[in-house]
Amino acid sequence: MITFEKAAKFIGEIEVPTDKSITHRALILGSMTDGVTLINKPLLSTDTLATLNAFEYIGVDIMNEVTRFTVRSDGYRKFKEPINVINCMNSGTTTRLLSGVLSPSKYTSILTGDMSLIKRPMNRVIKPLSKMGADIRARDNDNFLPMTIHPSKMFSATIESEVNSAQVKSAVLLAGLQLEGESTYIEKVETRDHTENMLKRFGADLAVNGNNITVKGMSSLSAQSLTIPGDFSSAAYYIALALIFEGSEITVKNVGLNKTRTGLITLLESLGIVIDIDLKEDNFEPYGDIRIKHQKLKGGVITGDIIANMIDEIPVLAVSALFGEAPVEIRNAKELRVKESDRISAIVSNFKALGAEIEEFDDGMKIYPLEKVNKGVKLKSYRDHRIAMINIILAKKFGVDILLDDIGCLDVSYPEFIVDIMNLEEV
Numbered sequence: 001m002i003t004f005e006k007a008a009k010f011i012g013e014i015e016v017p018t019d020k021s022i023t024h025r026a027l028i029l030g031s032m033t034d035g036v037t038l039i040n041k042p043l044l045s046t047d048t049l050a051t052l053n054a055f056e057y058i059g060v061d062i063m064n065e066v067t068r069f070t071v072r073s074d075g076y077r078k079f080k081e082p083i084n085v086i087n088c089m090n091s092g093t094t095t096r097l098l099s100g101v102l103s104p105s106k107y108t109s110i111l112t113g114d115m116s117l118i119k120r121p122m123n124r125v126i127k128p129l130s131k132m133g134a135d136i137r138a139r140d141n142d143n144f145l146p147m148t149i150h151p152s153k154m155f156s157a158t159i160e161s162e163v164n165s166a167q168v169k170s171a172v173l174l175a176g177l178q179l180e181g182e183s184t185y186i187e188k189v190e191t192r193d194h195t196e197n198m199l200k201r202f203g204a205d206l207a208v209n210g211n212n213i214t215v216k217g218m219s220s221l222s223a224q225s226l227t228i229p230g231d232f233s234s235a236a237y238y239i240a241l242a243l244i245f246e247g248s249e250i251t252v253k254n255v256g257l258n259k260t261r262t263g264l265i266t267l268l269e270s271l272g273i274v275i276d277i278d279l280k281e282d283n284f285e286p287y288g289d290i291r292i293k294h295q296k297l298k299g300g301v302i303t304g305d306i307i308a309n310m311i312d313e314i315p316v317l318a319v320s321a322l323f324g325e326a327p328v329e330i331r332n333a334k335e336l337r338v339k340e341s342d343r344i345s346a347i348v349s350n351f352k353a354l355g356a357e358i359e360e361f362d363d364g365m366k367i368y369p370l371e372k373v374n375k376g377v378k379l380k381s382y383r384d385h386r387i388a389m390i391n392i393i394l395a396k397k398f399g400v401d402i403l404l405d406d407i408g409c410l411d412v413s414y415p416e417f418i419v420d421i422m423n424l425e426e427v
Contacts, residue, residue, distance in 0.1 A: 001378065002407060004392065006399030009247040009294075010424040016234035017414050018043045019256050021166075022285060024051050024093050025198040026226050027062070027069065028101060028174065031055040033202055034075030035223030042069050042228055046411050047091040054098055057082045058109075075221070076178055081107035085146070088113040090340060090412055093167055096125045097195075099147065100171030103134040104154045104178040112146040116383055121338055122147055125171045128159045132175055132183070156181035156217055161188050164308040164335070166260075169213065170195040177204060179217040187211040189308045192260040194285070201226070201284045229256035229287035234414050236264055236316040237389050241421065242292040243273070243320045244397060250424065252290045254280075263309030264317065265290075271298045299326025303364075307332045312339075312386065318347050319390040321367040322356055330364040340412070341382035350379045350391065354402075378403040385412040392418065396425070 023043040028051065030037030042048065044066065052062050052069070059080035061072040079102075088094040088111055095111055099122075102109045112118065123143045126136045135152035138144060156179045159172050169185050173195055176183025188211070196213060199206045201224055205216035235252040242248040257279060265275055276291040297320050307330075310317070314333055321328035336343040348360040354377055357368040379395070379402060381388035388407050395402040410417050 002404040003400045003402070004395040007245065007396040007425045009245045009426050010238075010241045010421065011249055011426055012424045013251045013253055014238060014420055014424060015253045016230045016238070016255065016420070017045070017416070018228040019231040020045060020047055020233070020413050021093065021192065021194050022198070022228050022256065023048045024097065025170070025194050026228065027051045027055060027071065028097055029198050029202045029221070030069075030071035030223070031060040031062070031073050032076040032101065032174075032177070033073060033221040033223050035073070037071040037073075037223045038225040039069040039071065040225070040227040041067060043231065043413070045413050045415065046089055047094065047413065050087070050089040050091040051094045051098070054086045054088065054094060057084070057086050058102075076101070079105055079107070082109050085110045085112055088117060090114050090117050092117060092120055095122065095145065095147070096167040097170050097174060099125050099129060099136065099149065100174035102149050103129050103132070103136065103152070103175050105149070106151050108151065109149045110146055111149070116340055118145045120144070124163050124165060125168050127162070128168060128172050129175055131159060132157045132172070132179070134175070154179055156183040158184040158186065160186045164189045164191055166191040166193070166195065173199065173213065173215050176215045176217055177219070182214050182216050184212055184214040187213070189305045190260060191308050192258065194258065197258075197284055227283065229285055230254045231413070232256050232258070232261045233312045235290060236313045237393065237417070239264070239268070239275070239290070239292055240316045240320045240390070240393055241424075242294050243297055244323045244393065246294050248294045250292055254287055255290055257286045257288050259286075260309055263306045264313040267302060267306055267310060267317070268297070271300050273297060297321060297324030297328070299324060299328050301329045301331065303331040311335055315343060315347060315386045315390045318351075318365065318367055319393055322351065322370040324369055327366055327368045329366040331361065332363055334363040339384065339386075340409075341384035341387060343384065343387065346380070346382045346384060346387045350387070353377045353379065354394065373398055373401065375401045376403065377401070378405060381406045381409055383409050385409045385414065389414065389417060392421070396421065
């Protein structure tokens with residue numbers, strides 16, 4: 001079992017790891033482009049390395065210099081047939097985006113993953129790609145990995161979203177980029193637009209008209225030099241620290257502030273939380289500094305379109321709600337059930353063990369302010385990095401009375417999380 005000493009408050013400045021979503025996409029577009037792309041300050045994590053390794057499997061030369069990736073590629077037209085199964089590890093982003101990249105290929109590819117990833121739904125991406133002519137087969141009626149992508153004659157198409165997923169949108173756009181004509185993806189709700197921003201940066205012919213995103217296929221791409229901003233999803237845990245620990249005051253520097261990612265800030269401000277934003281000059285993604293002092297979270301019902309833009313930050317909201325003034329109810333978040341773990345079930349189970357009053361719904365939960373803490377409780381990570389991180393925050397709040405089963409999954413997005421929060425800690 002793992003324990004932590006109790007902290008009083010957190011004070012100071014921090015730079016979080018760079019953005020995982022943007023690192024994935026920089027690797028993908030750099031690999032699809034004929035030339036040499038430099039990716040400065042990439043996130044080094046098991047997820048992003050899964051994407052790097054996948055493209056090395058199909059002939060792309062990627063030099064990992066820790067603080068920079070140098071991607072040398074002959075472009076997507078000259079990808080090579082993988083000599084073995086591509087292991088996407090725990091990365092749903094790698095799997096789903098790679099399915100879009102590889103579907104138009106003239107080679108057969110097989111994708112698989114770890115015990116967690118093979119339980120996550122893949123039909124959501126197989127179905128729209130199949131409407132574009134892709135020939136993809138997967139386990140359990142085309143629902144789960146392993147997935148085999150066969151050569152096929154694909155064609156441009158207009159695809160309407162069935163799930164609010166930037167990964168599905170990205171797969172369609174990355175496939176459409178390689179096809180004759182124009183492919184359009186129609187979203188019901190705006191989701192994170194990192195793929196669109198990256199496509200534009202690399203010179204793709206892309207048009208965005210409301211929720212309609214159109215890419216013109218076979219357009220020339222230009223190699224780039226990119227610097228990846230800080231990951232907002234990682235920064236969100238410092239927002240939680242400030243809300244939970246009285247007397248805290250934290251500044252998170254150089255964080256990506258893409259409006260399709262900062263739904264948590266919009267929501268918290270609507271609930272009375274004051275957050276200072278210092279927006280810096282835009283490069284290809286907006287970024288800046290976030291400053292937050294300790295405040296009490298007001299209660300409310302969170303539902304509707306904003307959920308899509310804060311789905312990864314809901315664990316942060318949930319743990320903050322335990323220390324708020326009134327209950328927080330979260331709905332329309334069923335997507336949480338098919339992440340690295342069933343995050344609704346994981347949060348509810350852990351919070352109940354802690355002693356919290358919490359109601360579970362099919363699409364969310366209702367969290368009541370914590371009144372009494374059970375001693376000696378064991379919190380489970382469910383091998384999910386975002387669950388492990390909120391467990392660590394709870395352990396720092398209550399000290400050795402809280403036991404943690406595992407924190408190894410932090411390597412997925414934020415290996416240095418414990419070191420970083422301890423550098424801000426005042427006991």
